[in-house]
Amino acid sequence: MIQDFSQEAKIMIEQNEVVNLLSDLIRINTSNPPGNEIEAIDYCARYLKGFGVEPVVIESAPKRGNLIARIKGSGRTPFMLTGHIDTVPAEENGWRYPPFSGEIKEGFIWGRGALDMKHFVAMSMVSIKELLAEGFKPKRDILLVITCDEEEGSGCGARYLVEKHPDLIDAEFGLGEVGGFSMNVSGKRLYPVMTSEKGFAWLKITAEGESGHGSMPVFRNASGRLGLAAWRLSNIPLPLHITEDASAFLKTLSGIVGIKGKFLRLLEHNLTNEIVIDNLITNPNQKKYFKALLRNTATPTVVNAGEKVNVIPKSAIMRVDLRYLPGISLEEAVDEVREVVGDDLKIEVESYGEPLSFNKKSELFDIIKNIVVAEDRGAVVTPYMSPGFTDAKYFSKKNITIYGFTPLKFDTDINYTSLIHSENERVSENALIWGKDVLKRVIKEYCG
Numbered sequence: 001m002i003q004d005f006s007q008e009a010k011i012m013i014e015q016n017e018v019v020n021l022l023s024d025l026i027r028i029n030t031s032n033p034p035g036n037e038i039e040a041i042d043y044c045a046r047y048l049k050g051f052g053v054e055p056v057v058i059e060s061a062p063k064r065g066n067l068i069a070r071i072k073g074s075g076r077t078p079f080m081l082t083g084h085i086d087t088v089p090a091e092e093n094g095w096r097y098p099p100f101s102g103e104i105k106e107g108f109i110w111g112r113g114a115l116d117m118k119h120f121v122a123m124s125m126v127s128i129k130e131l132l133a134e135g136f137k138p139k140r141d142i143l144l145v146i147t148c149d150e151e152e153g154s155g156c157g158a159r160y161l162v163e164k165h166p167d168l169i170d171a172e173f174g175l176g177e178v179g180g181f182s183m184n185v186s187g188k189r190l191y192p193v194m195t196s197e198k199g200f201a202w203l204k205i206t207a208e209g210e211s212g213h214g215s216m217p218v219f220r221n222a223s224g225r226l227g228l229a230a231w232r233l234s235n236i237p238l239p240l241h242i243t244e245d246a247s248a249f250l251k252t253l254s255g256i257v258g259i260k261g262k263f264l265r266l267l268e269h270n271l272t273n274e275i276v277i278d279n280l281i282t283n284p285n286q287k288k289y290f291k292a293l294l295r296n297t298a299t300p301t302v303v304n305a306g307e308k309v310n311v312i313p314k315s316a317i318m319r320v321d322l323r324y325l326p327g328i329s330l331e332e333a334v335d336e337v338r339e340v341v342g343d344d345l346k347i348e349v350e351s352y353g354e355p356l357s358f359n360k361k362s363e364l365f366d367i368i369k370n371i372v373v374a375e376d377r378g379a380v381v382t383p384y385m386s387p388g389f390t391d392a393k394y395f396s397k398k399n400i401t402i403y404g405f406t407p408l409k410f411d412t413d414i415n416y417t418s419l420i421h422s423e424n425e426r427v428s429e430n431a432l433i434w435g436k437d438v439l440k441r442v443i444k445e446y447c448g
């Protein structure tokens, strides 16, 4: 895994190499389930070997694989770049170009994974290649970790690596998803960098009651009580919590929007939060994000009760997707759910992952900020919280701070975040090349 690049033959880099590499990666279908990522992992391994980097491929299950490569530095703490190579599945319908075609058309690279997140795998490998070609000698190890299985919980991917090969994963700071995609806000480009993410807990909530024949009703039966609990959960917001991160994010945002944006600060108050979300924020995606930013959320998803129309069931069960904020314990979050559904229902936690909150005061964060502003004058960089979860949850177990930053500068008004997991996922060639250049500068500055 450790090489001396000084003796290597000259490294050749094609024009638009990152564009072609991303297109190649999209053409290798890694839809998860089932994943079958090994072909794409082998492709990355061959690409790295092509310029003298010897990766380790770790197969976690048949046809499932992860890749770890280390460019040896001269002793400072290692730096990690990480991306998952699997994608969510795609139906052929509704795409302008087929989802696994990797077509380069109309200035875009089209296909599943273009944004989530083969773009970053391609950008990372090309950045490393270019730096080595320039004779760059890093002062830290650069650790490249390409994982499988992120879209289905990381059991064969990041979680597997951290549990089974902890010695191979060591870094102090790193970059991964989700963040660094530019957003147009009042004519300014805003680059959110993920510094915290919500925790999740998947709950099983059971109502028990008396069973019987439908012709002889049992009042407050299991189905009815569970139905009421589901209705309450989907109608009554859990209490407001103003985390430090959320408050900083709202402050930055309202600063950009100017006078009109002052109302954003009203989100932080109990009396005005819902009024602002319901009446002043018009974009449906933003409405959803702001709802998730300041509260734990509990969404009933699977509901099961009864088998026959004339039989009153003894029990009724629902699954609830609970997401809770950094700084709040699982017990506190579950108590908030109990408060809404009532004491007479049984709540069990079937699985969970804790929230993350990384320190934003770091050399790496400052470097990111300075380079983004240097490459996009007038841009604003802000920390933000992701309501979802990423591989960072597992890597953080090794005390690695991973910022969500896979930089892309979008120059049109397409809502790129809405293309993730959706049809016509694509990234523009310009955005990708810009992102690769920014990433390369960040690596060079932080590891130089």
Ligand SMILES: [Zn+2]
Binding pocket: 084, 116, 117, 150, 177
């Ligand atoms: Zn992803």
